[in-house]
Amino acid sequence: MYDYFLGGRDNFAADRELAEQVLQVAPNARTTARANRSFLVRATEAMAQAGIRQFVDLGTGVPTSPNVHEVAQQIDPDARVAYVDNDPIVLVHARALLSGIRSDVITIDGDLRDPKGILDHPKLGAHIDFAQPVAVLLVAVLHLLTDADGPERLVETIRDRMAPGSHLILSHLWDDPDGVARAGADKYARRKASAPVVPRTMEQIQRFFDGFELIEPGLVYLDQWRPTEGMINAGADDRFGVCAVGRKA
Ligand SMILES: C[S@@+](CC[C@H](N)C(=O)[O-])C[C@H]1O[C@@H](n2cnc3c(N)ncnc32)[C@H](O)[C@@H]1O
Numbered sequence: 001m002y003d004y005f006l007g008g009r010d011n012f013a014a015d016r017e018l019a020e021q022v023l024q025v026a027p028n029a030r031t032t033a034r035a036n037r038s039f040l041v042r043a044t045e046a047m048a049q050a051g052i053r054q055f056v057d058l059g060t061g062v063p064t065s066p067n068v069h070e071v072a073q074q075i076d077p078d079a080r081v082a083y084v085d086n087d088p089i090v091l092v093h094a095r096a097l098l099s100g101i102r103s104d105v106i107t108i109d110g111d112l113r114d115p116k117g118i119l120d121h122p123k124l125g126a127h128i129d130f131a132q133p134v135a136v137l138l139v140a141v142l143h144l145l146t147d148a149d150g151p152e153r154l155v156e157t158i159r160d161r162m163a164p165g166s167h168l169i170l171s172h173l174w175d176d177p178d179g180v181a182r183a184g185a186d187k188y189a190r191r192k193a194s195a196p197v198v199p200r201t202m203e204q205i206q207r208f209f210d211g212f213e214l215i216e217p218g219l220v221y222l223d224q225w226r227p228t229e230g231m232i233n234a235g236a237d238d239r240f241g242v243c244a245v246g247r248k249a
Pocket residue numbers: 002036037040058059060061062084085086087090110111112113138139140141144145195
């Protein structure tokens with residue numbers, strides 16, 4: 001569905017049908033998805049410019065160019081990237097389009113509800129040195145985990161493994177006061193989509209950054225994070241996604 005919102009071609013009739021129902025109650029879903037992807041690119045670029053050379057992209061999604069390794073390797077061709085997802089279709093595409101290309105990019109089948117399983121995965125350990133700074137991306141993915149799935153435990157487990165100077169790049173669907181995000185989420189619940197959608201309040205999203213210092217400009221709407229000229233701008237009527245980057249001291 002996210003691929004459909006982004007205008008991609010790697011989606012099925014069932015995805016398109018449910019996505020159209022979401023668009024009826026949340027007509028901004030397309031611009032929100034694009035603004036989210038644009039944040040992912042700007043934040044990855046900022047991390048690479050700050051000297052980070054290792055990236056772990058949790059909940060990668062169907063490959064969408066520019067992907068994390070394309071952005072990071074433009075700044076340092078030796079940057080290493082690990083893509084992690086649990087969706088078999090995403091994994092097939094990622095293996096074909098991302099990790100098939102070069103040895104400094106790998107794809108791992110991992111479930112975010114089992115953070116230790118991901119962090120202790122031998123392929124990840126051989127590829128990423130957690131004794132050195134790393135950027136971990138949790139972009140548009142924590143709202144696919146319910147509170148019972150343990151999103152806070154996931155972030156804590158990752159934080160405890162990170163070396164000082166590491167960063168967490170995170171975006172999340174905001175539980176807007178008009179209830180638009182909830183109305184969209186309700187469509188997923190009714191159709192029993194493979195993952196539920198759980199919009200959260202600013203306070204709940206801020207809590208994911210416990211133990212991190214937010215770098216400038218803090219927790220903001222997607223298009224307010226270090227905007228660049230010509231970037232995809234969600235616009236003032238699109239306030240459904242929020243994002244931040246936190247640094248582990
Ligand atoms: C909305 S997409 C976001 C893709 C990308 N991070 C972005 O922002 O452009 C969410 C991705 O998270 C993955 N995902 C959802 N629940 C997951 C879980 N429990 N473990 C691993 N991946 C998961 C989905 O398969 C999907 O590919």
